[in-house]
Ligand SMILES: Cc1ncc(C[n+]2csc(CCOP(=O)(O)OP(=O)(O)O)c2C)c(N)n1
Ligand SMILES: CC(=O)[C@@H](O)[C@H](O)COP(=O)(O)O
């Protein structure tokens with residue numbers, strides 16, 4: 326039973342508690358989160374680390390009026406629990422349940438809907454600038470991790486904030502971890518500060534001086550500013566932030582509620598940008614997560630039995646596309662010394678970690694810096710190395726200009742591997758990788774591929790590595806359908822599709838992971854006496870023009886099926902090409918993701934709702950055929966995207 330947590334719904338309840346009850350509340354919050362996440366997976370480690378920090382921020386500010394901006398937002402569970410969302414916490418990340426990230430549609434306490442890292446300081450600074458223009462008095466607080474602060478956009482924002490001197494409190498939550506170990510010079514610098522004993526003493530002295538000052542209000546602020554100047558002269562920790570125009574405080578213990586609240590209360594009225602460096606432990610209070618924060622960063626379900634934690638084996642015996650990529654890259658790299666691997670702080674999620682372990686000299690984890698990752702690949706490939714850049718589809722969006730300017734314009738044959746393409750599921754709209762075909766296919770010289778299964782992923786990776794073209798391969802957060810992986814890597818030409826099944830009644834033209842679903846749909850259709858041809862398109866660019874045009878001439882229906890936005894996706898590419906070739910584009914019906922952001926929930930549920938499962942595809946095929954027979958073409962029926 327959560328005695329204290331039961332009485333807390335909103336920050337006002339927290340403020341009413343006796344100070345001595347607060348550690349117990351922190352402990353209850355941790356147990357509550359662990360219990361929910363054990364059954365209902367989510368971002369565990371980061372949240373366990375920010376319990377006291379979040380409580381302290383809500384204790385010292387009023388975020389109905391003031392604003393709190395979380396970088397990424399995966400660590401906002403405690404914030405959710407304390408801001409009226411406790412009763413819905415058990416359906417976190419579930420379909421129609423609470424979002425796993427801050428969501429402006431969910432609460433007035435969330436100024437932004439977010440999920441990508443690096444943007445929080447910019448957004449918060451924008452709020453502060455707006456307040457000044459409007460004449461609104463309130464505090465703007467941003468919480469950014471030691472991983473997130475190294476992101477290019479964070480550094481751009483610090484650069485701006487330190488220059489224009491608007492009021493802004495940047496809380497740097499330093500837990501020495503991103504998802505994996507935090508990398509980079511900024512991280513090394515933070516480590517230097519953490520291990521400098523002198524600074525803790527100076528901070529204590531500063532607090533002592535503040536306490537004996539008999540002044541209040543404005544004079545107090547002035548004196549504080551003066552003291553800050555004094556500290557600056559003697560102290561070098563945080564110097565980099567000082568030199569960038571911030572008042573730096575810390576490092577302080579992020580698990581000591583008293584130190585946190587006293588420090589925040591001391592500095593919250595200071596003018597200009599302030600950076601408070603807080604040290605926390607990822608996974609704190611739950612031993613398995615504390616011992617292995619990476620595994621529990623975004624954990625699967627786990628069991629608590631006899632005090633022993635077993636991670637639940639999910640989908641036993643199944644292999645993910647990620648694993649196939651990871652193993653194939655290591656295999657190919659053994660005989661190809663020119664391969665270099667790049668990840669942007671996602672070595673585990675992308676599977677790049679195995680390459681890094683085997684070939685440390687050819688491996689680069691650049692931190693949460695997707696733009697830099699792609700820029701780095703430019704230089705490497707100019708010297709004839711073969712960069713394989715593995716970035717989730719949604720995060721590659723950050724590096725669009727670099728793909729254009731630093732890769733395509735240079736004609737440098739880099740391989741992009743876009744894991745988590747399509748609907749990702751419980752992470753929701755910020756993480757769905759449903760725009761990559763649209764944002765890449767307009768770039769001259771790029772080749773876009775997507776495998777139908779694990780065997781084909783291996784073959785595609787081999788083709789891409791051996792090729793002189795710039796190639797991007799997309800695949801989903803899914804297990805491969807292969808019963809047995811074909812290790813041979815049978816080659817096929819660039820832009821070559823394959824017919825998997827022949828039928829007279831129309832064509833299912835599928836891209837990537839939709840091929841299997843189309844094969845299942847064709848089976849169902851056959852049971853109803855409808856025979857569909859199924860084509861594995863393999864490429865969104867270049868398209869297999871010859872094959873597709875011959876199918877258009879022969880069939881009355883071409884149903885394109887993709888796990889991507891309809892706008893600008895694979896189906897659009899087919900439609901444009903057929904229209905440009907002056908063939909009957911009216912025969913083409915497109916299935917994919919409509920022009921809205923898809924909500925969170927299990928991937929299969931979201932896809933089913935869109936009709937992007939075997940049943941939905943079969944239904945749409947039949948409905949489209951009926952319409953074709955009745956109308957001859959779909960023009961003006963308004964039912965072109967039947968699954969939408
Ligand atoms: C642009 C972008 N790249 C990558 C990610 C994936 N990602 C989410 S959290 C995270 C690590 C963040 O580390 P840190 O800022 O230190 O926060 P912590 O989890 O340690 O609290 C990463 C790499 C992301 N959300 N956004
Ligand atoms: C918050 C964030 O961006 C990552 O933690 C992401 O949720 C990981 O996704 P996967 O669990 O699919 O690797």
Ligand SMILES: [Mg+2]
Nearest residue numbers: 470471472502
């Ligand atoms: Mg961190």
